[in-house]
Amino acid sequence: MDTIRSLRCFVRAVELGSLSAVAREERTTQPTVSKLMAALERELGVRLLERSTTSLQPTPQGSLFYQRALGVLAEYQEAVAEARGQTDTPAGLIRVNAPAAFGQFRLNALLAAFLEQYPQVDIELILDDRMVDLVKEGVDIALRQGGELPPDAVARLAGVSPRHLVAAPAYLRHRGQPRRPAELADFDYIRFAWLADGDMLTLRSGDKVESVATRGRYRVNHALAIRESLAAGGGIGLCPLWLVQDLLDSGALVRVLPAWEGQPQALRLLSPSRRYQPLRARLLLDHLVANIAQLPGYANAQPPSWNP
Structure with missing residues (x-):
């Protein structure tokens, strides 16, 4: 499982309230994002998102995990920027x-x-x-x-x-x-x-x-x-x-x-x-x-x- 990608998709799913919107951002399909979320939930052993035909909301465990995931992604981004150093080309x-x-x-x-x-x-x-x-x-x-x-x-x-x-x-x-x-x-x-x-x-x-x-x-x-x-x-x-x-x-x-x-x-x-x-x-x-x-x-x- 691509953990970083899964975390990023989960965070955006909570923020956007839609797996389809996440798929558009990631330039992929909604079934692909759904599979990433299902794999993440299996990995953790808890349900993170409550889905219905009209909305998507984080579960109580999902809300707590969202806050932690934000920190993990921020640390990862900082580590990448530090590893690339000042010669990194903005893109x-x-x-x-x-x-x-x-x-x-x-x-x-x-x-x-x-x-x-x-x-x-x-x-x-x-x-x-x-x-x-x-x-x-x-x-x-x-x-x-x-x-x-x-x-x-x-x-x-x-x-x-x-x-x-x-x-x-x-x-x-x-x-x-x-x-x-x-x-x-x-x-x-x-x-x-x-x-x-x-x-x-x-x-x-x-x-x-x-x-x-x-x-x-x-x-x-x-x-x-x-x-x-x-x-x-x-x-x-x-x-x-x-x-x-x-x-x-x-x-x-x-x-x-x-x-x-x-x-x-x-x-x-x-x-x-x-x-x-x-x-x-x-x-x-x-x-x-x-x-x-x-x-x-x-x-x-x-x-x-x-x-x-």
């Missing part, structure tokens, strides 16, 4: 998850440069704004902007992007300039569609914090669409600088109420909390941290404590 697949707008607008070029540097590495980029389960979905690295982070992931800060109010010059010539935050309620405000605070906008200037109920007829669930709408003169919006720095530099957008700003947006790289990471994933993490900090609109700094 294999890295699954990356990122917010749709950031992935499309900024991440593609960074990943292309990494692929050119390491020709034996493959990358699968999944653009998705939801918070994925890294372990269950087999994600090696996830990029997340702001918000709460899952407790079972290791987070590494890649950069912080200030958020400023911006609008197209033509819009401001037509509608005028707000002089204080409260006047934003009289302007067309473009915002992300699923904000927890809805139309409420909180801004800070030094020690002063103000909240205003904005008014807008256009809400969008994609940051690039917000960027295009603002540049086309659709209204005023609060945007992270990574999204609009080039438009500010060219004059296509200008700042509104420049003394005020929104909560800065931190970008973090998440990885599963297992102790061992393949060399290819560690190298990509380092590559992203080094290069995201150099992108327009980012500062490589700790996110400020801001509790309006």
